[in-house]
Amino acid sequence: MGKLSGKVALITGATSGIGQAAAILFAAEGATVVFSGRRSTLGQALETRLMQSGARALFVQTDHTIPAECVRLVDSAVQAFGAIHVLFNNAGIVTKGTAETTTEEDWAATLALNVTAVWRMCRLVIPELRKAGGGTIVNNASDWAVVGGKGALPYAVSKGAVAQMTKSMALDHAAEYIRVNAVCPGDTFVERWLEKGYFEHSDPVTLEKAKAESAAYLPMQRFGYPEEIARAALFLACDDSSFVTGHLLLVDGGNTAQ
Numbered sequence: 001m002g003k004l005s006g007k008v009a010l011i012t013g014a015t016s017g018i019g020q021a022a023a024i025l026f027a028a029e030g031a032t033v034v035f036s037g038r039r040s041t042l043g044q045a046l047e048t049r050l051m052q053s054g055a056r057a058l059f060v061q062t063d064h065t066i067p068a069e070c071v072r073l074v075d076s077a078v079q080a081f082g083a084i085h086v087l088f089n090n091a092g093i094v095t096k097g098t099a100e101t102t103t104e105e106d107w108a109a110t111l112a113l114n115v116t117a118v119w120r121m122c123r124l125v126i127p128e129l130r131k132a133g134g135g136t137i138v139n140n141a142s143d144w145a146v147v148g149g150k151g152a153l154p155y156a157v158s159k160g161a162v163a164q165m166t167k168s169m170a171l172d173h174a175a176e177y178i179r180v181n182a183v184c185p186g187d188t189f190v191e192r193w194l195e196k197g198y199f200e201h202s203d204p205v206t207l208e209k210a211k212a213e214s215a216a217y218l219p220m221q222r223f224g225y226p227e228e229i230a231r232a233a234l235f236l237a238c239d240d241s242s243f244v245t246g247h248l249l250l251v252d253g254g255n256t257a258q
């Protein structure tokens with residue numbers, strides 16, 4: 001028996017990175033996985049991979065900034081599999097800029113996905129969790145949800161809001177056995193770094209450069225990997241964390257302990 005056997009897990013933004021790693025791990029732990037993202041080629045490839053491994057899986061192409069597409073995602077999950085037990089709110093974007101350099105467009109886009117879309121998915125899925133007799137919500141925040149972040153103001157603000165949403169929703173729904181927690185990753189290597197750079201970099205970085213830089217400033221002298229974040233999300237999603245709600249689980253190699 002896997003840790004999520006018999007459960008239907010909905011993961012947002014699983015076409016790459018941490019969401020993809022979570023989809024693979026949750027499926028290996030017995031979950032039926034419904035997942036979203038805008039890039040349909042990647043989504044369909046992951047759906048095929050999960051089904052070939054013996055899991056039940058469904059990719060629904062979704063832009064989480066469009067309310068009707070979120071409704072369609074939740075409806076598709078319930079129609080296909082009858083229930084939802086786990087929601088991993090993972091889709092997010094990183095936006096750089098200080099108060100002065102952030103544009104109106106970047107501010108609005110960051111909050112639309114990283115905050116409003118997280119709330120929207122909770123609003124749509126909580127009735128399904130209630131019907132199932134309870135369930136779990138795991139929000140993907142960031143270590144910048146608990147400390148200030150330099151040079152990415154809209155991103156840091158959005159993740160601070162996710163932390164507050166996590167704690168407040170945990171209180172609102174604790175009595176109906178809906179647990180709400182957040183995983184707070186530190187620097188975690190994803191393909192996006194090679195394409196778009198990360199944090200202070202506005203250009204793509206090589207893997208070697210990212211490794212050397214993280215060795216210089218992170219206590220464990222390395223960045224994290226998506227699978228390490230996925231394991232923390234699994235803990236919060238399954239019964240191993242049955243008495244945990246409203247918690248922000250830092251998975252940052254000690255970055256915020258400094």
Ligand SMILES: NC(=O)c1ccc[n+]([C@@H]2O[C@H](COP(=O)([O-])OP(=O)(O)OC[C@H]3O[C@@H](n4cnc5c(N)ncnc54)[C@H](OP(=O)(O)O)[C@@H]3O)[C@@H](O)[C@H]2O)c1
Nearest residue numbers: 013014015016017018037038039063064091092142187188
């Ligand atoms: N990597 C890190 O160092 C780190 C650290 C702390 C927190 N996080 C958080 O981890 C989460 C996942 O990011 P990642 O690092 O794994 O990067 P990633 O590989 O870029 O993953 C982001 C995911 O979000 C999806 N997404 C983006 N915009 C979307 C939209 N409008 N509608 C639907 N899906 C959308 C992307 O899919 P499509 O492009 O196909 O839409 C992708 O699957 C984010 O919330 C991020 O803030 C990451």
